[in-house]
Amino acid sequence: MLKFTDVHTHYGSIEALKGINIEVNEGEIVTLIGANGAGKTTTLMTMCGLPQASSGTVTFEGEDITKKPTDQIVSNGIAVSPEGRRIFSRMTVYENLQMGAITTDPKYFDEDLERVYKLFPRLQERLDQRGGTLSGGEQQMLAIGRALMARPRMLLLDEPSLGLAPLVVRQIFEIIKEINEKEKMTVFLVEQNAFHALKLAHRGYVLVNGEVTMSGTGEELLASKEVRAAYLEGGH
């Protein structure tokens, strides 16, 4: 469904991605794990053309989207809950959800809203609250809800568990699983929380300094010595 072929991405002269190959198939949850600064966010954002890859190709459903403008990529079936959530803080919860639906046919709006309410009843209780005053967990729910309002075929999530209490993390991961299983949504999940992410995902990639060093099914990676040593020591 989505494929990276030898993708390099630069910030000025800094090479953040050094030729990576990644594939996400329809219906899968694929996770990308790695340390701070490994290039996870860059990988996810390169999918959206922000920044664009400096060489290599990104294809989505067979179409080359490497040089496409961001607004066209995301209106074609990709939706993002980005790093830091980026809720429109001066807008209400309801308005944020409306924003998510900006590229869709208005006739789907009510139906999509119902779906988001069902997944996140908390949001429905807080429709008139300003986005900026929500708690961290609520903001994360809103960021995912807003992405779903775009009726994507593929959902990109950048560290949805960051800064959340373990209980809330579990809740968010449950919901990702539910969306994937019930709605057949393809999910690309960037995570630091490697244990949860690998348990949830069908497949995973490990990113080190802008290069993919390992890949495999979630179980394989969870069992791997290197992964355990680098990302899973100290608890869980």
Place this chain on the structure above:
Amino acid sequence: MEYFTQQLINGVTLGSIYGLIAIGYTMVYGIIGMINFAHGEVYMIGAFVSMITFLILTMIGGVWLPLALLAALIMAMLFTSIWGWTIERMAYRPLRGSFRLAPLISAIGMSIFLQNLVQVLQGARVKPMQALISGGFEIMEKDGFTVTISYLQIFIIILTIVLMTIFTLIINKTSLGRAQRATEQDRTMAALIGVNVDRTISTTFVMGAALAAVAGLMVTLYYGVIDFYIGFLAGMKAFTAAVLGGIGSLPGAMLGGLLIGLIEAFWSGYFTIEYKDVAAFSILVLVLIFRPTGLLGKPEIEKV
């Protein structure tokens, strides 16, 4: 009381004109966080295009007045829209992401260019025009002083109310308005939900320019004289209005415009006409001391 009412009517008329120009400042500031320093010139061009359209129509002769007004309005909006778009494309977009002062300087350059262009094309002398809409209602009379509201004033005030209502609806209810508000708050996120950020910014410049054109038309009709330099002072005052009301806020720009118009009318009515501009700017200074965000500007409440 009669005198007061008369100044009130004059002030509201003037305030409508300032308010329409101020909306352009506030919308552009809202979306790119910068002042469009060439906006006063856009208004001046609107005034010139309206006057030229009227002159041509008078030469042809026999055109029904409402139709002439409509023609002037459309021509003025068309020309200013093109300039609004050009200003963004030439003075702002190429410098997006460079240091903050750069686009301001290029916009001032644009403004000087436009003044000179009009001066070259139209000459530096003041252009007079005969009154197109005359007459009015006498509202009250006492001791030989008559309070009147002219048809022109009614036209200006009503058109302003209509346009402001339309703009408020566009910003609050349409997907264009949503795209504008999203771009205003977080350009990257706006792109990520599918907003064409470049086009949204261009559209904002064009919308502001079109309103300035209406103000230009109004001024041509109201004062009957224009010259290539009117954009400077009107621009300063409308900018003051936008800051007074809270820059970035649409209702703020309207309120600010109204206040500046009222201050000017009352000051020239009760004190001396010479210092009316000083009065408006002094009020601005006072308001900013006590409310740095302007009257309706909201302080940022953000949690990251």
